[in-house]
Amino acid sequence: xxxxxxxxxxxxxxxxxxxxxxxxxxxxxxxxxxxxxxxxxxxxxxxxxxxxxxxxxxxxxxxxxxxxxxxxxxxxxxxxxxxxxxxxxxxxxxxxxxxxxxxxxxxxxxxxxxxxxxxxxxxxxxxxxxxxxxxxxxxxxxxxxxxxxxxxxxxxxxxxxxxxxxxxxxxxxxxxxxxxxxxxxxxxxxxxxxxxxxxxxxxxxxxxxxxxxxxxxxxxxxxxxxxxxxxxxxxxxxxxxxxxxxxxxxxxxxxxxxxxxxxxxxxxxxxxxxxxxxxxxxxxxxxxxxxxxxxxxxxxxxxxxxxxxxxxxxxxxxxxxxxxxxxxxxxxxxxxxxxxxxxxxxxxxxxxxxxxxxxxxxxxxxxxxxxxxxxxxxxxxxxxxxxxxxxxxxxxxxxxxxxxxxxxxxxxxxxxxxxxxxxxxxxxxxxxxxxxxxxxxxxxxxxxxxxxxxxxxxxxxxxxxxxxxxxxxxxxxxxxxxxxxxxxxxxxxxxxxxxxxxxxxxxxxxxxxxxxxxxxxxxxxxxxxxxxxxxxxxxxxxxxxxxxxxxxxxxxxxxxxxxxxxxxxxxxxxxxxxxxxxxxxxxxxxxxxxxxxxxxxxxxxxxxxxxxxxxxxxxxxxxxxxxxxxxxxxxxxxxxxxxxxxxxxxxxxxxxxxxxxxxxxxxxxxxxxxxxxxxxxxxxxxxxxxxxxxxxxxxxxxxxxxxxxxxxxxxxxxxxxxxxxxxxxxx
Amino acid sequence: xxxxxxxxxxxxxxxxxxxxxxxxxxxxxxxxxxxxxxxxxxxxxxxxxxxxxxxxxxxxxxxxxxxxxxxxxxxxxxxxxxxxxxxxxxxxxxxxxxxxxxxxxxxxxxxxxxxxxxxxxxxxxxxxxxxxxxxxxxxxxxxxxxxxxxxxxxxxxxxxxxx
Numbered sequence: 028x029x030x031x032x033x034x035x036x037x038x039x040x041x042x043x044x045x046x047x048x049x050x051x052x053x054x055x056x057x058x059x060x061x062x063x064x065x066x067x068x069x070x071x072x073x074x075x076x077x078x079x080x081x082x083x084x085x086x087x088x089x090x091x092x093x094x095x096x097x098x099x100x101x102x103x104x105x106x107x108x109x110x111x112x113x114x115x116x117x118x119x120x121x122x123x124x125x126x127x128x129x130x131x132x133x134x135x136x137x138x139x140x141x142x143x144x145x146x147x148x149x150x151x152x153x154x155x156x157x158x159x160x161x162x163x164x165x166x167x168x169x170x171x172x173x174x175x176x177x178x179x180x181x182x183x184x185x186x187x188x189x190x191x192x193x194x195x196x197x198x199x200x201x202x203x204x205x206x207x208x209x210x211x212x213x214x215x216x217x218x219x220x221x222x223x224x225x226x227x228x229x230x231x232x233x234x235x236x237x238x239x240x241x242x243x244x245x246x247x248x249x250x251x252x253x254x255x256x257x258x259x260x261x262x263x264x265x266x267x268x269x270x271x272x273x274x275x276x277x278x279x280x281x282x283x284x285x286x287x288x289x290x291x292x293x294x295x296x297x298x299x300x301x302x303x304x305x306x307x308x309x310x311x312x313x314x315x316x317x318x319x320x321x322x323x324x325x326x327x328x329x330x331x332x333x334x335x336x337x338x339x340x341x342x343x344x345x346x347x348x349x350x351x352x353x354x355x356x357x358x359x360x361x362x363x364x365x366x367x368x369x370x371x372x373x374x375x376x377x378x379x380x381x382x383x384x385x386x387x388x389x390x391x392x393x394x395x396x397x398x399x400x401x402x403x404x405x406x407x408x409x410x411x412x413x414x415x416x417x418x419x420x421x422x423x424x425x426x427x428x429x430x431x432x433x434x435x436x437x438x439x440x441x442x443x444x445x446x447x448x449x450x451x452x453x454x455x456x457x458x459x460x461x462x463x464x465x466x467x468x469x470x471x472x473x474x475x476x477x478x479x480x481x482x483x484x485x486x487x488x489x490x491x492x493x494x495x496x497x498x499x500x501x502x503x504x505x506x507x508x509x510x511x512x513x514x515x516x517x518x519x520x521x522x523x524x525x526x527x528x529x530x531x532x533x534x535x536x537x538x539x540x541x542x543x544x545x546x547x548x549x550x551x552x553x554x555x556x557x558x559x560x561x562x563x564x565x566x567x568x569x570x571x572x573x574x575x576x577x578x579x580x581x582x583x584x585x586x587x588x589x590x591x592x593x594x595x596x597x598x599x600x601x602x603x604x605x606x607x608x609x610x611x612x613x614x615x616x617x618x619x620x621x622x623x624x625x626x627x628x629x630x631x632x633x634x635x636x637x638x639x640x641x642x643x644x645x646x647x648x649x650x651x652x653x654x655x656x657x658x659x660x661x662x663x664x665x666x667x668x669x670x671x672x673x674x675x676x677x678x679x680x681x682x683x684x685x686x687x688x689x690x691x692x693x694x695x696x697x698x699x700x701x702x703x704x705x706x707x708x709x710x711x712x713x714x715x716x717x718x719x720x721x722x723x724x725x726x727x728x729x730x731x732x733x734x735x736x737x738x739x740x741x742x743x744x745x746x747x748x749x750x751x752x753x754x755x756x757x758x
Numbered sequence: 759x760x761x762x763x764x765x766x767x768x769x770x771x772x773x774x775x776x777x778x779x780x781x782x783x784x785x786x787x788x789x790x791x792x793x794x795x796x797x798x799x800x801x802x803x804x805x806x807x808x809x810x811x812x813x814x815x816x817x818x819x820x821x822x823x824x825x826x827x828x829x830x831x832x833x834x835x836x837x838x839x840x841x842x843x844x845x846x847x848x849x850x851x852x853x854x855x856x857x858x859x860x861x862x863x864x865x866x867x868x869x870x871x872x873x874x875x876x877x878x879x880x881x882x883x884x885x886x887x888x889x890x891x892x893x894x895x896x897x898x899x900x901x902x903x904x905x906x907x908x909x910x911x912x913x914x915x916x917x918x919x920x921x
Binding site: 098099100101102227229230232233235236237238239240241242243245246248254279280308309310311313314380381382383384430431432433434435461463464465661665666668669670671672673694695696700701702703704706708709 | 775777778779782785786787789790791792793794795796797798799801802804831832833849852853856858859860861862863864865868887888890891893894895896897898899900901902903904
């Protein structure tokens, strides 16, 4: 604690320095560098009294809490409010939440990596506790007693000498003048004292989502606004050879039409080469655009064929045309009865397909500054990227974050906001850029296709002795450097190196896999292919050794302390699914198991399938999770339900393919996602824990697809190593 | 062309091209943004509205086809006499089950559910699944949607189990 002695006369800035010092072990990026100026701005923007960046209390007792992370369905606006309100000792009926604009003052706002709670839980609690302290100190000053005589509980401060009470509304103005306490003056609650943390409180956005008033990026309406639709280069790096826009400009409702964008590398978040039609409504813009005949120039990616690409990658991976990335050797004796087992797993490209296609509204103010309204995961990335392309400083770009109608990583890339800013600047008028579903499916930042080849040396007497892995997939770093062709060892390969497994020898190799399209982050990222290949191969090895897959998992996870949670959830889920009695299921039904650690959480899944002839039905999916401390138990369960459906879409249906450099799919008829009539019964188990929190939004996805493939094998004896399974079955 | 539309029992005059889908009339011309744009091809159900008691995908319904039909949208469906009872019950069931995640598809889900419950006196679990299969939820709230509709339709839906 760098300012432990400096208790007197601390500013708000120093409070935060204290807070960040205490959480620095977590991550340096998670600090919220609050400046006094920002507090003033926030205070002016609201009618009540600002006690800090996150807490504002009005005279009528209303507590307005700020959520600095984007809401995309994970329930973060409610969870952030629960955390602050708990330490604040606020009465939940008075709590509402507002969305922060993009501002460095909030620290990292990039809502990705399942990190909102695990990074910010302690700091948010401190903000709540700090405001509670100030309310108590204000009451103590008013009653002229020591703060130790005052108690804050459920929206009131009580004077313990005489039982008198003052409400938070009464105290708000006085409290706002109190010196912000140093972090080490704050006493945070013990878990057994929590009022809201851990409870399954209803979402604060429930009413607006149900009555249709919730505002998403697609819904933004501002006065004098125009609508723009774009036709973008179908192939990466391609540009416009010929287009005639004269007739387009004459169409009803059309205001202007022009070519825009660039084809430069690195691709990052540029507006790609395109034709934009600006009109008085979305339909007019879209109709005029669809009537256009645009001729595109070929680029070096125009020959790309993803089917051929997978075959090439497979040959390279299976023939060891790869570079070693990691290895581990233990000093066990080499068994004499070793045999070899190999398998190659392939996954196609995947699109995010959030229900809300991307949309962004931009306008330029008279002072030259730009204002944005959009459904974005990272408002500060929007500030930087827009500023750079329209010639402003990031702080001259104000980003209002709407609700996100799903994102799954897509809306971490601000390319669509850059388009809106460029067009609004050109038009001198507010413009909303509306992406269609076709735009969304064909111009995504895709989850890379992948080939993973596993080679094991196994022994009847000693089990799995040696495990070598050769991976072939494109790194996300290719967005910034098109020549990057090997996944990042500390990111995309981290979860496949698996040196925590109880195995004597392991090596991980990577095949050169250059980019042919824009690669991005999709819910759980490389864990999808890593967990798929590991989860399936574990099952293959278990069967080759004639072992119960559960026993095999238990053996490989061993007694290593870092594996204890994964081992626990694996055994819990098997108990829940009646795993040991699986032989008593009907002939055409079976269970499949997979487990995976990612985003600091441990999750195991058992899937129950029925295969009748060509028809595959997923009857039930069981999931057990240990995510440490839980903030909202109902939203954690909802995220697991969500991850199961998302994982089933990957296992059964999702595929993006490229031909002549362009995506072949265009809408939900050919990029299929799971529907309600295909969805199974779900049973979720959440381990009770007071341990530090893990991620929740993403880690449920990876173990789902391998559990399905393993169940299909158990039911049919057929081992499938490529997804989606609708290439083999009706689902 | 000038059109006179009945939306939520109120008369609205709009000027639009005859092929303009009701979705864009609602969203861009009349500011009823509760009806969502999801696919534009009638594949996802996010844009579902009620026309004379039937659930329709407004993205594929040209304004010229509406005639004197009565449209209902998510914003006021629970105030219209013929839907009121089921609309209030469905919305309450959505509350009780904390159904939405991102929420974007939910107006369409709710409109489809209201039509399903209103137009079918006898439903079972499979009929509910079939009836709702035109509405995609990418967040995967299906288990809760099913439970919510079962509770309104009086179908014995096995509780979602959780420890």
